[in-house]
Amino acid sequence: MSLSDNPIRRRGLMLVLSSPSGAGKTTIARRLLQADENLVMSVSSTTRPPRPGERPGQDYDFVSVARFQAMVAAGEMLEHAQVFDNFYGTPALPVQQSLAAGLDVLFDIDWQGTQQLRQAARGDLASIFILPPAVPELERRLTQRAQDSPDIVQMRMARAGDEMSHWPEYDYIVVNHTLEASVASVHAILTAERLKRDRQVGLPDFVKDLRSRT
Amino acid sequence: MSLSDNPIRRRGLMLVLSSPSGAGKTTIARRLLQADENLVMSVSSTTRPPRPGERPGQDYDFVSVARFQAMVAAGEMLEHAQVFDNFYGTPALPVQQSLAAGLDVLFDIDWQGTQQLRQAARGDLASIFILPPAVPELERRLTQRAQDSPDIVQMRMARAGDEMSHWPEYDYIVVNHTLEASVASVHAILTAERLKRDRQVGLPDFVKDLRSRT
Helix, strand or coil, X not given: CXXXXXXXXXXXXXXXXXXXXXXXXXXXXXXXXXXXXXXXXXXXXXXXXXXXXXCECCCEEECCHHHHHHHHHCCCEEEEEEECCEEEEEEHHHHHHHHHCCCEEEEECCHHHHHHHHHHHCCXXXXXXXXXXXXXXXXHHHHCCCCXXXXXXXXXXXXXXXXXXXXXXXXXXXXXXXXHHHXXXXXXXXXXXXXXXXXXXXXXXXXXXXCCCX | CCHHXXXXXXXXXXXXXXXXXXXXXXXXXXXXXXXXXCEEECCEXXXXXXXXXXXXXXXXXXXXXXXXXXXXXXXXXXXXXXXXXXXXXXXXXXXXXXXXXXXXXEEECCHHHHHHHHHHHCCCEEEEEEECCCHHHHHHHHHCCCCCCXXXXXXXXXXXXXXXXXXXXXXXXXXXXXXXXXXXXXXXXHHHHHCEHHHCCCCCHHHHCCCCXX
């Protein structure tokens, strides 16, 4: 399903946040959503079981493998990927509805999803890679997730390295030294992207009648 | 003279503010310079006489027509243009020195200058057009410049219309509803441009060793 199936009355903006697990992306995303009224979160679908504290329909839509595969087959996913034994994907419909309503949409997806979404978005996507300031810090944060075994932590570290190797594919790079600074950086990027000429929707009427003589 | 004559140890950023006269650009620029330590103003050279209150070397370098034309002939101007009977231009040397010192440079130039600077900058330029919220407001602000005669005001209005017709050539558009909001918008653009992947200079060492496997 392509994003152009629905006519969009405003040039909406898709903002992608990617990072290795444990680099602080989820916290940054939550703070950004609280600070910005015109931004909504894209909720991914996944076949993995919920972790303690995760809210169905808010953190993820938790679906069966059969349901997930049916949506992919029907072209109802903007992007999808397999991570370890689980599937993750972005249903197209809520994104199209949000953009059509004039809202910007925030995506918390990995490099594979970003590559696919970039195709579907046709230029209406800005991508940000959040980097941890150093590797040991990342390890520390990953280890603090008490519910995970050392094996899982090690697998996550390997995956984090793989994920981080894709930073050169992103439009913007934010190094997460402090939460406050990173939230401000990501918010500045969102503000600037909205002010890009092609996305401006608040131009005074008089400028539309101006014609360049050169 | 090209900007690449000097090796630049950091990918510096040139930020252009253009607007019709009276749209608030100069005030926005001044506030931005106060708020940001890493930003310096490019001082233009002009052959017009100083206005009351203008400080030589800070607002403009006031030079003779002979001196101006000698600089242009020697290739020492990054851009130059004639406006009414006066010449305006940007000397290349101070800009190159600032960029080489790791500073970003702010330019208060018109559409003609921006077109020339875009050639010299080779991608290291972000351009912002400041629009007034409405035409009558612009007229009011122009009329408040007590030292100008009605004829001059009328000539300025015609020039403002011409200048505004070039807004589609700029990367970003800021409508100057309030000074506070406009300064915040321009500052967000500057922050975001610095976070672009190719301009990042603060990346952690470990990411430079990562290689993507895809």
